[in-house]
Structures are given as C-alpha cells and as structure tokens.
Amino acid sequence: xxxxxxxxxxxxxxxxxxxxxxxxxxxxxxxxxxxxxxxxxxxxxxxxxxxxxxxxxxxxxxxxxxxxxxxxxxxxxxxxxxxxxxxxxxxxxxxxxxxxxxxxxxxxxxxx
Amino acid sequence: xxxxxxxxxxxxxxxxxxxxxxxxxxxxxxxxxxxxxxxxxxxxxxxxxxxxxxxxxxxxxxxxxxxxxxxxxxxxxxxxxxxxxxxxxxxxxxxxxxxxxxxxxxxxxxxxx
Numbered sequence: 001x002x003x004x005x006x007x008x009x010x011x012x013x014x015x016x017x018x019x020x021x022x023x024x025x026x027x028x029x030x031x032x033x034x035x036x037x038x039x040x041x042x043x044x045x046x047x048x049x050x051x052x053x054x055x056x057x058x059x060x061x062x063x064x065x066x067x068x069x070x071x072x073x074x075x076x077x078x079x080x081x082x083x084x085x086x087x088x089x090x091x092x093x094x095x096x097x098x099x100x101x102x103x104x105x106x107x108x109x110x111x112x
Numbered sequence: 113x114x115x116x117x118x119x120x121x122x123x124x125x126x127x128x129x130x131x132x133x134x135x136x137x138x139x140x141x142x143x144x145x146x147x148x149x150x151x152x153x154x155x156x157x158x159x160x161x162x163x164x165x166x167x168x169x170x171x172x173x174x175x176x177x178x179x180x181x182x183x184x185x186x187x188x189x190x191x192x193x194x195x196x197x198x199x200x201x202x203x204x205x206x207x208x209x210x211x212x213x214x215x216x217x218x219x220x221x222x223x224x225x
Contacts, residue, residue, distance in 0.1 A: 033214065042118075042218030043155070043202065080224035086154060098167060099145055100214070 003027050006103035014111055019074040025085030026068065033100060034061050034072045035086040043086070046072070047088045057069045076078050084108070113138040118203050118217035126225055129195060133220045135186040135203030141215070144186040145180060147202040149219075153201055161186060162208065194225045 005024045013019055023032070034046040040056040047054050047061040049070065054061050056078075063070040074081055084107050116137045125131050143162050145224065147155035160168035161180040169178075175197075177189040186203060203217040 001116075033121075037215075040221070045213050045216065048213045083190040097168075099147075099157035099160050100155075104154055109223075 002088055002093075003101055004089055004102070004103040006106050008106060009104065010107045011110075012046045012109045013077060015078060017076070017077050017110075018092045019077050019081070019108065019110075021085050021087075021108070023070045023072070023103055024068060025089050027089070027091050027101075029068075029089040029091055031090045032063055032070050033088045033090075034070075036090055037084045037086060037105070039083075046085075048073075052085075053085065063074075079112050082109050114215065116203055116205050116215050116217035117132045118201075118220050120220060120223045121218065122223075124223045124225060125190065125193065126173070127195070128194075130191045133188040133201055133203075133222075135183055135188075135205075135217055137205045139205065139215065140183075140207070141165055141205035142183060142208040143206045144180065145204040145206075145214075146186070146188055146222065147204065149200040149202060152198075159188075190222075193222075195224050196209065 003026050007022050020067050030049040031050045033048050036044045037044050048061040049061055058075045060073040082106045086105045090098050091101055118180045145160050147156040148158050149155040156168050158172045159178045163181055164180045175192050179187040200219045200221050202219045205215045206214045
C-alpha cells in the first residue's frame with residue numbers, strides 16, 4: 001500500500017469551477033507539500049503545511065494532522081491551472097535533511 | 113537568486129558513454145537532493161546530501177555516482193547506463209531540516225540509447 005494516496009487521479013473540469021484534490025497518508029509526518037508540475041517541466045512547490053490552512057491567490061491548502069488528510073483547493077479555475085498536482089510528505093525522523101515521499105499525482109485539465 | 117539551476121536540460125547518451133549532470137543553487141541551502149522521475153510516475157528519491165556529505169543513498173546502482181564539491185554544487189556522474197535509466201532527473205535543495213521548504217530545478221531529460 002502506498003504511504004501517500006491522492007484522489008482523484010485524473011480530473012477534467014470547466015473554467016471557473018471550484019477544484020478539490022485530496023491527499024491521505026498513513027505514516028507520521030513532519031510536513032506535507034503540495035507541488036505543481038507542468039508537462040515536461042520541473043516542479044514548483046505551492047505550499048508546505050504542518051498544521052492548519054494556507055492561502056495563496058486562488059489556491060488554498062488545508063491539513064488535518066489527526067485524520068492524516070490534506071486538501072488542495074483551486075477557486076475560479078483557469079486553463080493555465082492545468083498541470084499535475086502532487087502531494088508529498090516528509091516522514092517524521094526527528095529532523096535533518098529528509099527526502100520527500102510522493103503521491104502518484106492528480107492530472108488536472110481545465111477546459112475553456 | 114532563488115533558483116536551482118540544472119544543466120544540461122536535455123542529454124542523449126550511449127550506453128558506453130560517461131556524462132555528468134550538474135545542479136547549482138546560491139540560496140545558502142545546506143541540503144541537496146537528486147530525484148529520478150519516469151514518465152507518468154511520481155519522483156523517486158535517489159540521494160541526499162547534507163552539509164556536503166552523503167546522508168541518504170536509496171540503493172541506487174553504482175552506475176550513478178553523486179558528488180557534492182561544495183555547498184552550492186551537486187553533480188551526478190553517469191557511466192554505463194541502460195535504456196531503462198532514461199528519465200527526468202530532478203535536483204532540489206532545502207535550507208536544512210523539515211521546517212523549511214524545497215526548491216526544485218527544472219530537470220534534465222536523459223535519454224539512453
């Protein structure tokens with residue numbers, strides 16, 4: 001079983017729709033990242049969360065540590081939001097440099 | 113400078129070649145990472161350097177050899193690769209410790225022929 005599960009795997013929506021992508025994890029974590037990757041491109045870090053909620057422009061990310069669950073929301077979606085969104089966690093190890101454990105990603109397409 | 117710069121962006125190499133991938137950051141980050149990403153798959157961690165010392169090696173074959181000559185530079189030396197090693201190789205850095213975020217490079221697209 002993958003330690004980080006994302007849903008849905010694929011999502012197609014119309015421009016302007018409210019988008020929600022979910023992430024569940026089964027291990028103790030120090031922090032959770034939401035990442036964005038465009039086709040053929042590098043990865044951009046959108047948020048890092050260890051508790052609560054963060055907002056940046058039209059993007060909102062929340063995390064519930066007790067329930068081991070996080071969501072990424074996109075309000076007023078636009079075709080330029082089309083990308084793969086990846087949830088990644090830093091497993092708790094007491095500190096130091098730790099690699100990320102990734103979910104399989106959500107492929108989002110926003111149609112005009 | 114808030115970027116991680118990877119060169120080259122694309123690389124085609126034969127199975128008998130030796131090549132190197134380069135990653136550079138000038139943000140003062142003390143942790144640097146190599147990830148490998150196959151098409152339509154999430155990235156997989158290969159190596160972690162912390163304060164220029166190799167701290168994590170995720171059982172990567174010896175045909176991949178990392179090097180961290182200084183705190184700003186990370187190399188990945190490639191030798192005798194196989195076609196199945198074709199992938200996007202991503203470099204990332206972080207200040208140190210989990211409380212800080214990651215910055216990713218745009219990757220090197222490697223094709224082994």
